[in-house]
Amino acid sequence: MKLKNMTNKVRGNMQLHPFHLVGPSPWPMFTSFSLMNLALSMALTSHGYMGHNYFMFLAMFVVFYSMTLWFKDMMAESSYLGDHTMAVKRGMNQGFMLFVVSEMLMFVSLFWAYLHSALNPNVEMGMMWPPMGMEAMSPAELPLLNTMMLLASGVTMTYAHHALMNKDRKNTLYGFMYSTMLMVVFVFCQGLEYSFSSFTIADSVYGSAFFSATGLHGMHMMMLAMMLAMCTWRVYNYDFTNTSHVGAETTMLYLHVLDMMWLFMYMVMYWWGS
Amino acid sequence: MFSRILKQTVSKRTLTSSSRLFQAPTKVNSPTATKLAEVTGPDSSLIGPGAQPGTIPSNLDQATGLERFEMLGKMEGVDVFDMENPIFEGSGTMQDPYLVPTYVGYRYVGCMGKKGEEHRPYWLKVTCDEPARCWHSGVVFLGKYVGAPEHSHH
Secondary structure (H helix, E strand, C coil): CCCCCCCCHHHHHHHCCCCCCCCCCCHHHHHHCCCCHHHHHHHHHHCCCCCCCCHHHHHHHHHHHHHHHHHHHHHHHHHCCCCCHHHHHHHHHHHHHHHHHHHHHHHHHHHHHHEEEEHCCCCCHHHCCCCCCCCCCCCCCCCHHHHHHHHHHHHHHHHHHHHHHHHCCHHHHHHHHHHHHHHHHHHHHHHHHHEEECCCCCCCCHHHHHHHHHHHHHHHHHHHHHHHHHHHHHHHHCCCCCCHHHHHHHHHHHHHHHHHHHHHHHHHHHHCCC | CCCHHHHHHHHHCCCHHHHHHHHHHCCCCCCCCCCCCHHHCHHHHHCCCCCCCCCCHHHHHEEEEHHHHHHHHHHCCCCCCCCCCCCCCCCCCCCEEEEEECCCCCEEEEEEEEEEEEEEEEEEEEECCCCCCCCCCCCEEEEECCCCHHCCCC
């Protein structure tokens, strides 16, 4: 580097490379153990090995607890300590892209499972889809409302993003709040739809494939609601700047990808498949 | 005593580990640097003025630490991390080796060969003590200590 004015003494006191070498943190280990607890207690509860679901809710609470503290550390590192240089931000964006790609492949496998039976219903299913005796949901009722809400969330998200880039705090906050609320309402309606459903995850390959796919999407929506709530808080807390907001960018990418995912799911599983 | 603790916890912040950090008075030694020359180290010279209430801040308002340092450099066209074009002195011969700037007395260099005779990077540990020569293309490198004299371990 051709230092123009700054002394080499000062430069030698600073970190020489742009990368963020994270300090020792308990959260990776803590989160791993709490996730293992959650998986175990969920499986044991749903297979009837435990007479109650207290452990499941306890494990869920611990997962949320560790997530909260880990996110708090990351917000401190990015907004308050300035550890996130351009190279770090680029790395996080790339990491998130890879994560999204792997998520999409997971959905691809569930579509494969669904279409494997739906395109060739065998004799045990009565050679029809939905299988004989199954009553599929109407695509014109709650699912249509959910589709409209997800499309609307795409609009409010873009509204929030443009307001953020144009330094309009009020509209950024509104945009993120509307998007969060749409996600919460989506999850609520999905819950209603599940509770009114005439079949369960244990009812034929139709129920299994349907609830695996829409349930995975629903869990992503819950995560997205949390991410959006966090973004709203970070805007409120002046964390995001008009040019540097990796957390918001990844949340937006996630929202749009999952919206598209839902459209395919709606078309294939609710509309064509019913 | 218990009621006093309870009162403190409720009246201040419930997350105690954070509250201790937040409530400790921040020492401000040097004012916010507006250009690279005014940076005095990883200290308060790299803390921005912060956001105006009711606005979305710009990065120049908000960025701190290394992020701010990088930005101040970019505004002056200086690559503070020395990543884009670190070696710009010398010609790579034994008489006139490429000079590799270093703040710690050594630096790893991936030699890519000469112009027209490029090869895949072969990694050399280049020190300030003696020239390092790529065993594939024969290009010579020598460390050049650029830090402050008192930081040197030699």
